[in-house]
Amino acid sequence: MRMENAYEVALANREKGIVSIPCKPGTKHPLVRWKRWQNEMPSVELLESWFKGTRNNIAILTSGMVVFDCDDPAKADLVLEKCGPTSHRLRTPRSGVHLGYRKRKGVDVKNLVKIKGLPIDIRTDGGLEMVPPSVTEEGVYEWLGEGLRPVSELPVAKVSWTRTRTRRKVQEQVVSPDATFMELRAQKWLEKVEGAISGQRGHSATFRVACKLTHYFGLGEEAAVRLLLEVFNPKCEPEWSEGEMRHKVADALKKVHRR
Numbered sequence: 103m104r105m106e107n108a109y110e111v112a113l114a115n116r117e118k119g120i121v122s123i124p125c126k127p128g129t130k131h132p133l134v135r136w137k138r139w140q141n142e143m144p145s146v147e148l149l150e151s152w153f154k155g156t157r158n159n160i161a162i163l164t165s166g167m168v169v170f171d172c173d174d175p176a177k178a179d180l181v182l183e184k185c186g187p188t189s190h191r192l193r194t195p196r197s198g199v200h201l202g203y204r205k206r207k208g209v210d211v212k213n214l215v216k217i218k219g220l221p222i223d224i225r226t227d228g229g230l231e232m233v234p235p236s237v238t239e240e241g242v243y244e245w246l247g248e249g250l251r252p253v254s255e256l257p258v259a260k261v262s263w264t265r266t267r268t269r270r271k272v273q274e275q276v277v278s279p280d281a282t283f284m285e286l287r288a289q290k291w292l293e294k295v296e297g298a299i300s301g302q303r304g305h306s307a308t309f310r311v312a313c314k315l316t317h318y319f320g321l322g323e324e325a326a327v328r329l330l331l332e333v334f335n336p337k338c339e340p341e342w343s344e345g346e347m348r349h350k351v352a353d354a355l356k357k358v359h360r361r
Contacts, residue, residue, distance in 0.1 A: 123139065168205050
């Protein structure tokens with residue numbers, strides 16, 4: 103690579119609001135303490151001292167992003183299926199694939215290794231991603247898409263599918279045959295309903311679902327809460343707490359009683 107390439111890239115990244123971090127030539131090891139730069143943009147002069155006239159590799163802070171690091175390139179298809187296309191696509195020296203998205207505001211995402219046992223890691227706030235023109239002894243990093251874009255221009259990451267679900271234990275109760283039949287119908291209906299998303303009228307959407315369960319299917323509080331938590335909640339971003347779900351159902355039941 104040309105000696106100034108990494109410097110030019112760092113300057114371009116700065117214009118996009120993305121922090122660049124120098125790494126030891128030929129490696130992924132940062133040359134500076136970078137935690138500070140999670141909340142501060144390095145100056146042009148500092149970037150010059152880090153990159154200009156050096157062979158340093160370059161990494162970016164993945165603040166505000168969700169980057170899926172697929173060691174197995176075939177798994178990139180799974181991410182694209184779940185999250186949709188993105189311009190942030192690059193190939194690693196080991197032929198892995200990185201796919202970058204924007205982190206949805208208010209959604210809790212953590213840096214993870216091997217989500218659900220798959221060869222897919224997640225990098226988000228507090229993470230680093232190696233980018234071109236970095237080189238290691240195994241090869242080069244190459245953009246497959248348009249290259250690095252401002253975080254605001256990336257599509258929003260869908261992360262609910264990455265979480266391991268644990269079925270909640272619900273106290274068994276005796277229900278009538280009619281109630282059981284309606285619960286099964288309600289469950290099949292819920293399986294087809296899209297989850298609620300924060301910032302996109304998620305409260306109203308969840309309340310409407312609670313009303314459907316109590317009004318149309320005639321479910322009581324416990325049955326409605328159980329189905330909301332086990333079937334509907336895993337599709338929501340972020341997920342509701344049990345207390346919040348109970349509040350929605352209670353409000354829906356009050357509406358029934360007022361009719």
